[in-house]
Amino acid sequence: MTRCATIAIVGRPNSGKSTLLNAIMQMHLSIVTAKPQTTRKRILGIDTTDDVQLIFLDTPGMLKPRYKLQRSMMGFVEESLDEADIICVVVDTKKAIERKTVLDPLWLEAVKKRKRPTVLVLNKMDAVGIRKEALPLMEEARLSGMFEKAIAISAKDNKYVDELLVMLRELAPEGPFAFDPEAASDQTDRFFVGEFIRESVFKQFTEEVPYATEVMITEFKENPEGKWYIGADVIVERDNQKAIIIGAKGAALKKIGETARATIEEYLGHAVYLELYVKVRSDWRNDKAQLNSMGY
Ligand SMILES: Nc1nc2c(ncn2[C@@H]2O[C@H](COP(=O)(O)OP(=O)(O)OP(=O)(O)O)[C@@H](O)[C@H]2O)c(=O)[nH]1
Ligand SMILES: [Mg+2]
Structure with missing residues (x-):
């Protein structure tokens, strides 16, 4: 049993x-x-x-x-x-x-x-x-x-x-397995990739910016021939936060992408091309419709 x-x-x-x-x-x-x-x-x-x-x-x-x-x-x-x-x-x-x-x-x-x-x-x-x-x-x-x-x-x-x-x-009580014994999770690669990008933002910035940031994967294309293509929106609450995330000449955003890409590639076991777009959605943390669209 x-x-x-x-x-x-x-x-x-x-x-x-x-x-x-x-x-x-x-x-x-x-x-x-x-x-x-x-x-x-x-x-x-x-x-x-x-x-x-x-x-x-x-x-x-x-x-x-x-x-x-x-x-x-x-x-x-x-x-x-x-x-x-x-x-x-x-x-x-x-x-x-x-x-x-x-x-x-x-x-x-x-x-x-x-x-x-x-x-x-x-x-x-x-x-x-x-x-x-x-x-x-x-x-x-x-x-x-x-x-x-x-x-x-x-x-x-x-x-x-x-x-x-x-x-x-x-x-643990007696009972049948709920998942395939080979499975590690029920959540999608898309979900984990979004999390890894968010992790990279959390690690790179202090104070309010990480808390005001959410990540939404917009494209996830598996490519049998070469790198997979992943596009993601990095969402913040205000213009000044957008400026911080992007950094001088895009340096901060580049670093977020590089750190995240390393984690993503290790997780997927595949090389990826990661493209990040920073967007402002004002006060999303308190906006029911926005939160719903983000899965909260
Ligand atoms: N010294 C020490 N630090 C630990 C240990 N476990 C976790 N940490 C550190 O504690 C911090 C928080 O760890 P997390 O695993 O993110 O904690 P969490 O409970 O999931 O936090 P939330 O998701 O914010 O609720 C990180 O810096 C970890 O490295 C431990 O056993 N020893
Ligand atoms: Mg945790």
């Missing part, structure tokens, strides 16, 4: 959820940056080992939404929690030690009310000087009665990720 579980990966922004998904998948599936609120949609990754299939849903970091985009992002979290057989809460351990508690109001109620087997993942243990400092958090977690299991890991260094997988496989 096979086993199959959908696992929602949730937690604060920047706690390392996407890094964990990538460590599990052993590939760059979900974009990672040093900035919070990198992930905006639900990213699905499938790990099939022998007779157990784990379907991971990486989600945007939980926060109190201030604009419509964030409201939609939190909608993806809620949907993922509803779908999940198992919930994985990822915590930045160093920050939890500073806060002196692992129970975080940003996710506590949303996780509790689902009443699903929940695993606490104390992440970024490599950044915790003295490992013993995490013990009170473990004890607090145990006493809360909220968690089936708890584990201390470093997603970045791929430490104890295998042990976490063993835990999750044991918790």
